[in-house]
Amino acid sequence: MSQNTQQLMLFCTAIVLFVTACLYGQQSVSVLSSALSSTMNTTENMEGRMSTTLNISKPLRYSGAEVLHTVRQMTGTPVEVHVDGNTYAIDPLINKSATIPVSVSASYRPEFIRSESGELLKIAFWKEASIN
Known part of the structure; x- marks a missing residue:
């Protein structure tokens, strides 16, 4: 070649x-x-x-037990937790028996309040009326 x-x-x-x-x-x-x-x-x-879609099949609901857990979990963070308009902060390490007036069997509607940058500032839980 x-x-x-x-x-x-x-x-x-x-x-x-x-x-x-x-x-x-x-x-x-x-x-x-x-x-x-x-x-x-x-x-x-x-x-x-964060939610990237507007497709919600059913409204988000929390039980009273989930509300109690959320209040205890958010203690020590800058996120405020309001239940029926009252602010609660319970430190489970200081006072293990401290509770908040939440009906464990009730249903609560959460409301997440965010800043303009998307940072979570406050979680508010509102008790829903039961239909009985």
């Missing part, structure tokens, strides 16, 4: 390898992007802090 033919074959091989590497890189970026989007959606659904 002549020198020119050999160089042409090497040049064509280099071009094919370069185009293949570019296409593989583009595919890898799209796969990573979709994986990141999936992870973000899963994380948002687990934490309940």
Whole structure:
């Protein structure tokens, strides 16, 4: 084979390898992007802090036990917890027997108040009237 033919074959091989590497890189970026989007959606659904859709099948309701747990869990954080208009902060390490007037069997509607940047400032629980 002549020198020119050999160089042409090497040049064509280099071009094919370069185009293949570019296409593989583009595919890898799209796969990573979709994986990141999936992870973000899963994380948002687990934490309940952000909602990316307006599709709500039923209104969110908390039982009284969940309200009590939330009040105890939020103690020591800058997030205020209001139950029926009253602010409560119970530190389970200081006073284990402290409670708040919550009916364990009742249903409460949560209201999440956020700042303009999306930071959670306050959680308010409102007792719903029972239909009996």
